[in-house]
Amino acid sequence: MSQTSASAASLGFLSCHSCGLLSQSPPHSHGLRCPRCDAALHARKPDSISRSWAFLIAAMISYIPANLLPMMMTSTLFGTESDTIMSGVVYFWTSGSWYLALIIFTASILVPMLKMIALMLLLVTTQLRLRWQPGQRAKLYRLVEIVGKWSMLDVYVVAIMVALVQLKGLATILPGPGAIAFGSVVVLTMFSAMAFDPRLIWDPVEENAKND
Amino acid sequence: MSETTHPQQPAALPTALAAPKSRRTVQLVWLIPLLAALIGGWLAVKAVLDKGPVITIAFKTAEGLEAGKTKIRYKDVEIGQVNSVTLSKDRANIIATAELTKGAKSLLVSDTTFWVVRPRISGGSISGLGTLLSGSYIGVDIGKSKKERDAYIGLEVPPVIDTNEPGREFVLHSPDLGSLDTGSPVFFRRLQVGQITAYALDKDGKGVTLNVFVKAPYDKFVTPNTRFWQASGIDMRLSAGGISVQTQSMVSILVGGLAFETPVASIGMEQAKAKTGFKLAENREQAMKQPDGITDTAVFVFNESVRGLLVGAPVDFLGIEIGKVVSINTEFDPVTKRFVIPVEVHIFPERFSSRRLKGQKAGRLMQRDQKANYQTLADHGLRAQLRTGSLLTGQLYIALDFFPDAPKAKVDISKDPIEFPTINGSLADLQANAISIVNKLNKINYEAIGTELQQTLHGANDVMKKVDKVEFDAIGADLRQTLQSTAKLMDHLDTELVPEARGMIEDARRALVNAEKLLAGGSPLQTDAQAMMDEIARAAKSIRILSDYLEQHPEALISGKKEDGK
Numbered sequence: 029m030s031q032t033s034a035s036a037a038s039l040g041f042l043s044c045h046s047c048g049l050l051s052q053s054p055p056h057s058h059g060l061r062c063p064r065c066d067a068a069l070h071a072r073k074p075d076s077i078s079r080s081w082a083f084l085i086a087a088m089i090s091y092i093p094a095n096l097l098p099m100m101m102t103s104t105l106f107g108t109e110s111d112t113i114m115s116g117v118v119y120f121w122t123s124g125s126w127y128l129a130l131i132i133f134t135a136s137i138l139v140p141m142l143k144m145i146a147l148m149l150l151l152v153t154t155q156l157r158l159r160w161q162p163g164q165r166a167k168l169y170r171l172v173e174i175v176g177k178w179s180m181l182d183v184y185v186v187a188i189m190v191a192l193v194q195l196k197g198l199a200t201i202l203p204g205p206g207a208i209a210f211g212s213v214v215v216l217t218m219f220s221a222m223a224f225d226p227r228l229i230w231d232p233v234e235e236n237a238k239n240d
Numbered sequence: 241m242s243e244t245t246h247p248q249q250p251a252a253l254p255t256a257l258a259a260p261k262s263r264r265t266v267q268l269v270w271l272i273p274l275l276a277a278l279i280g281g282w283l284a285v286k287a288v289l290d291k292g293p294v295i296t297i298a299f300k301t302a303e304g305l306e307a308g309k310t311k312i313r314y315k316d317v318e319i320g321q322v323n324s325v326t327l328s329k330d331r332a333n334i335i336a337t338a339e340l341t342k343g344a345k346s347l348l349v350s351d352t353t354f355w356v357v358r359p360r361i362s363g364g365s366i367s368g369l370g371t372l373l374s375g376s377y378i379g380v381d382i383g384k385s386k387k388e389r390d391a392y393i394g395l396e397v398p399p400v401i402d403t404n405e406p407g408r409e410f411v412l413h414s415p416d417l418g419s420l421d422t423g424s425p426v427f428f429r430r431l432q433v434g435q436i437t438a439y440a441l442d443k444d445g446k447g448v449t450l451n452v453f454v455k456a457p458y459d460k461f462v463t464p465n466t467r468f469w470q471a472s473g474i475d476m477r478l479s480a481g482g483i484s485v486q487t488q489s490m491v492s493i494l495v496g497g498l499a500f501e502t503p504v505a506s507i508g509m510e511q512a513k514a515k516t517g518f519k520l521a522e523n524r525e526q527a528m529k530q531p532d533g534i535t536d537t538a539v540f541v542f543n544e545s546v547r548g549l550l551v552g553a554p555v556d557f558l559g560i561e562i563g564k565v566v567s568i569n570t571e572f573d574p575v576t577k578r579f580v581i582p583v584e585v586h587i588f589p590e591r592f593s594s595r596r597l598k599g600q601k602a603g604r605l606m607q608r609d610q611k612a613n614y615q616t617l618a619d620h621g622l623r624a625q626l627r628t629g630s631l632l633t634g635q636l637y638i639a640l641d642f643f644p645d646a647p648k649a650k651v652d653i654s655k656d657p658i659e660f661p662t663i664n665g666s667l668a669d670l671q672a673n674a675i676s677i678v679n680k681l682n683k684i685n686y687e688a689i690g691t692e693l694q695q696t697l698h699g700a701n702d703v704m705k706k707v708d709k710v711e712f713d714a715i716g717a718d719l720r721q722t723l724q725s726t727a728k729l730m731d732h733l734d735t736e737l738v739p740e741a742r743g744m745i746e747d748a749r750r751a752l753v754n755a756e757k758l759l760a761g762g763s764p765l766q767t768d769a770q771a772m773m774d775e776i777a778r779a780a781k782s783i784r785i786l787s788d789y790l791e792q793h794p795e796a797l798i799s800g801k802k803e804d805g806k
Contacts, residue, residue, distance in 0.1 A: 049254070051254045053256050060257060062256065082270045083272060085277075086273035089277050090276050090280065092280060097283070122582055197384040216272070230294070
């Protein structure tokens, strides 16, 4: 990655995110706007790291109730059961459906956790302007973005169950507060990933190359 | 950022517009984690604050209890959950540790009770069927005490009535429990109005005390004069009016129950206080019987067996039950050197009361000097007699009846209780007669009769043999000769005797005419003879019946003839 190349930012060019117009940035200026469509212009996403951090921290806080509070409340003729994610996993595991348990564990506990760890890694390394493995980190970021689209699996399951099982009196399924917390974890990690500007990974590398 | 690195800068590239700077957005984004932290913190604080009291409940068995699953419910509202189930230190019980919701703290007083709700069939009701599939839960009944407590001993059987259920509890005394049980229904006019909440054997073991709970608003129908009776099963009665069957409900037929009723006279009395004691009667008839106000004690001295007479047996006056046997004793009479059996009875003179006529006072007969009355009655032949009440069981009752032929007797008024004359039972007489007949029959020497009969037959046989040997031809010749001489004799007689005989016959006719007059129909002699013949025929018939009866019931010789019912 020692290849040196000129970046738009280093040349003082700004591309509008809305209409794609390339414009020149006047020196020492902030809060620029596109001369054509009046959208905000910036070379890098403004406050990318701190925004990303904010979302990530919120997600991490939400992760605790998401796992502790019941996800789904099943009330049948014979009583009310409220299940957290983990109790569901345990239930499937003990009842022999270990593959289901594995899927739920992976999709609902492991993946969000790994996602948050990955984001944290990206943010820390980027904030410290480390030049360590920028290519791998960029791949990691793309992976996080892709996974983000699929993380709502649990919430979908709950939503579908709630909609389907509404046999008044016989059986009713209601979403628990855990579902909201879990949903917010997923949304917040996605926001965090969105707020993160992957170009920042490369900035220290470029700078370094230039300084050499 | 140098701008000289690129030589060819497109001239048409517009310059971005500068806008007033605002850093507010950066601050705002941090509101999100702050909000999340606030919500999370609030949830955590709430969880800590909502942590309810932890209690332990000891049960005999952990059947149906599951740690983390079993709920505690009060009136079907969930107020807690069992967290763990462990054995007690002495291994005699299990200890369920349960966490209750915060609001449940006020429910944990010292007389709060817990029990496991399982499917249960008792007292005609099936409860807890829902727990068959959903699993058991722990039921709670909140006590009224103010003292707090956190270790409880669970009940094995759920209490029948909630503490808060409005109504009143009454105490019943019964000689036995019958087919009653905790939870057995209590009926009022065939309406189920309560239940038996508890029963216990009396300390002296002489009876059973039952606690019954009558729900509001029915409890107001219980007055101090209310009668309770066992309504278990079917009360079937055979009477002259046919068969009468009394039941309360299908439930009570199957599982037993109680019923109560207030006599019409005491409806509108003040209500009975809670915990009032009542007697539990065996059936409605007994329960509703008028209590007997005046009781006279009398003694009947029998000098025959009273086997089959029980304490409580009725004293019957011309078919009306007027008293009952109180005690049966034996007494040695030093004068006659015989054992007699004095039977003490209670007579309720009020039952002699005459039909209520308008404007007249009832029961006038017995309101005069009673003792004098008894003598009057005895003079008219009123005697006490033992009679068989039941064909099947041979039970006796005492009948007061008029025997005009009975020997005069004096009622000993001086004694207290008074002694009333008795007469031997019809049964005893019959028994004595039958025994004397049998004795006579026994005295007959059947063996001698048999031997004589045999000898006679032998003799006859000999005669026949001799007859066989007789020479009939010679006899025939002799006979002919005899007949001839007889003919001669007849001729002779004809001529000599006939005229004389005629006169004699006329005399005879005259005598016969006289006799005819004497014997003509309606004459006293014939009537007497006829009556005598009838009498004999009847006697013969009686003996035939007796012998038939004895043949069928040989035991009647000993136990006596079972007479028809009263």
